[in-house]
Amino acid sequence: MELVIGKMGDREIAVDAQELVTGRTCIIAQSGAGKSWSIAVLCEQLCKAGIGFCLIDTEGEYCSLKDRFDLLWVGSGDDCDLDIERVDLSELMENAIRSGTAVIYDVSETDMQEKVAGLATVLYDLESGLRKPYLLIVEEADKFIPQSGESVKKIEEISRRGRKRGLGLLVATQRPSLVVKNVLSQCNNQIIGKLSIENDLKAVSVFFGSKKEVEELSTLEPGDFFVMGGLMREKVKMKFSRRETEHRGLTPTLTPAKPGRQKKPRPPVSPPVQTAAPRPTPPAPPGDEAIVPVLIREEAIDIAKGKRRRRLPFLEPEERIVTAETIYWPLALVEVRYIGGLLRKTTKTASFLIELVSGHFAAVSRGMKILPGVAELVGLDETAVRAIAHLPSGGSTLPELEADLRQPPDVVKKAVKELEKRKLVTVVKAQGGATLYMPLLLHELPRFSSLRQVLEVKTEPLREPGRPVEIREADLRSILKALEPTLEITGWRTVYYPVYEIRFASADSERTLFLDGISGKELGLPARRER
Numbered sequence: 234m235e236l237v238i239g240k241m242g243d244r245e246i247a248v249d250a251q252e253l254v255t256g257r258t259c260i261i262a263q264s265g266a267g268k269s270w271s272i273a274v275l276c277e278q279l280c281k282a283g284i285g286f287c288l289i290d291t292e293g294e295y296c297s298l299k300d301r302f303d304l305l306w307v308g309s310g311d312d313c314d315l316d317i318e319r320v321d322l323s324e325l326m327e328n329a330i331r332s333g334t335a336v337i338y339d340v341s342e343t344d345m346q347e348k349v350a351g352l353a354t355v356l357y358d359l360e361s362g363l364r365k366p367y368l369l370i371v372e373e374a375d376k377f378i379p380q381s382g383e384s385v386k387k388i389e390e391i392s393r394r395g396r397k398r399g400l401g402l403l404v405a406t407q408r409p410s411l412v413v414k415n416v417l418s419q420c421n422n423q424i425i426g427k428l429s430i431e432n433d434l435k436a437v438s439v440f441f442g443s444k445k446e447v448e449e450l451s452t453l454e455p456g457d458f459f460v461m462g463g464l465m466r467e468k469v470k471m472k473f474s475r476r477e478t479e480h481r482g483l484t485p486t487l488t489p490a491k492p493g494r495q496k497k498p499r500p501p502v503s504p505p506v507q508t509a510a511p512r513p514t515p516p517a518p519p520g521d522e523a524i525v526p527v528l529i530r531e532e533a534i535d536i537a538k539g540k541r542r543r544r545l546p547f548l549e550p551e552e553r554i555v556t557a558e559t560i561y562w563p564l565a566l567v568e569v570r571y572i573g574g575l576l577r578k579t580t581k582t583a584s585f586l587i588e589l590v591s592g593h594f595a596a597v598s599r600g601m602k603i604l605p606g607v608a609e610l611v612g613l614d615e616t617a618v619r620a621i622a623h624l625p626s627g628g629s630t631l632p633e634l635e636a637d638l639r640q641p642p643d644v645v646k647k648a649v650k651e652l653e654k655r656k657l658v659t660v661v662k663a664q665g666g667a668t669l670y671m672p673l674l675l676h677e678l679p680r681f682s683s684l685r686q687v688l689e690v691k692t693e694p695l696r697e698p699g700r701p702v703e704i705r706e707a708d709l710r711s712i713l714k715a716l717e718p719t720l721e722i723t724g725w726r727t728v729y730y731p732v733y734e735i736r737f738a739s740a741d742s743e744r745t746l747f748l749d750g751i752s753g754k755e756l757g758l759p760a761r762r763e764r
């Protein structure tokens with residue numbers, strides 16, 4: 234039997250169902266490259282073909298499959314079919330294997346390791362007797378079978394011995410270099426999408442015949458994957474089909490099932506299993522959010538090792554790495570309104586991300602980019618900001634500036650003195666003896682009409698203190714007001730970004746370097762002692 238999963242140009246691409254269900258398959262791609270989407274497409278096809286599987290859902294994002302298909306959702310909360318804390322797992326899985334029922338095992342609200350270990354053991358033991366084709370799908374495999382740290386041994390055993398029992402394994406990860414090597418090497422089927430981190434490209438290079446193909450991985454679009462191994466007769470690069478059910482990949486919380494839906498009766502699961510007891514769900518207090526890091530500390534240290542300074546080539550670097558700490562850097566997504574347009578009659582909106590330690594703007598997608606923002610203006614008073622914003626590159630005299638700012642001479646003089654002290658203006662004697670004040674800003678001031686930042690990243694509650702915020706809403710408001718008097722801040726969302734702070738020391742000096750916790754690239758952020 235074949236399952237159609239996508240297209241290569243106009244050609245439909247189908248995989249061998251037997252191989253998928255009883256073989257060992259890995260789906261590998263970086264965050265946002267379409268893993269959850271492709272797993273959902275595979276699940277939809279398996280459901281249509283009536284083939285049983287159990288999907289370990291770590292984010293509570295697959296329950297939308299229930300909108301179209303008859304499957305069991307085991308999890309936490311009233312909307313699930315079965316309460317994960319109370320269900321008799323052996324009974325449930327025996328019935329599911331016998332009847333070919335699909336099960337979503339939603340561990341997003343539980344102690345995942347323990348629940349997944351229990352499930353893997355039950356499935357393996359049951360299949361030792363039943364030997365009926367059934368597929369175990371493990372999302373975020375790097376959490377359960379990590380290269381370093383505690384691994385769910387039963388999953389490793391399934392990867393080695395499951396096939397003979399009819400128990401297949403599909404593991405998905407965004408960080409192949411962090412998954413137990415034995416499991417990936419047992420995967421005779423590979424579905425590999427976009428990857429950019431060097432270590433991960435190295436980890437999958439064994440599956441490719443040429444360096445060129447490995448390099449191509451970093452250029453793939455979301456949904457594009459190489460499919461290889463026993464799933465197909467030949468390696469193909471294809472795009473997964475459109476999903477038939479809603480994609481909730483960006484929503485990490487459990488989503489309630491729609492009321493009043495018409496559904497076919499579920500396959501019998503007997504004897505009846507305990508159902509979830511209603512429990513009160515107190516609203517969680519809104520806390521700070523943090524963007525989930527991709528790089529682990531060991532990798533950050535590896536990257537930092539390559540950045541140690543050396544005086545002479547070929548000699549050992551003289552710098553040591555003294556500390557490597559994860560720092561959560563405060564950012565704010567700011568929404569503003571102001572009067573703009575050609576005739577300055579239209580209300581305009583803009584949004585931007587600003588880091589709240591020094592005032593740089595930031596762009597976040599797969600990693601963070603630091604952009605000139607208002608950092609040079611932080612700490613200036615409102616008239617000084619207005620003065621620097623009004624100074625033309627050719628300079629102004631004090632009386633000209635007083636007229637522009639409509640401020641008395643002593644106020645303007647004070648502002649200019651402040652700018653001089655901060656080296657943001659220089660004083661030049663023009664021909665004829667006039668004193669000109671010329672701006673020395675390193676970067677152009679932001680133009681609001683071009684600011685359109687959105688933030689589409691996965692966040693989790695901030696679990697440790699972030700780097701202290703130094704720019705608050707009121708501080709930013711006074712800078713922005715000085716640049717655009719009609720502007721008002723209409724939205725402010727603080728989010729913390731993961732950064733590794735690496736401290737180097739040599740015999741005579743110390744320095745700090747920041748590495749992006751997602752891309753591993755160096756970030757130009759201010760070190761603590763420098764402020």
Ligand SMILES: Nc1ncnc2c1ncn2[C@@H]1O[C@H](COP(=O)(O)OP(=O)(O)OP(=O)(O)O)[C@@H](O)[C@H]1O
Pocket residue numbers: 262263264265266267268269270271407455456457472473474475480482483691
């Ligand atoms: N085959 C596809 N066709 C069209 N769009 C796709 C496809 N695959 C992925 N996308 C787009 O890419 C986005 C990200 O996909 P998805 O959530 O599956 O990524 P992911 O690899 O699971 O990310 P994460 O690891 O962060 O959960 C989707 O919201 C969707 O917009």
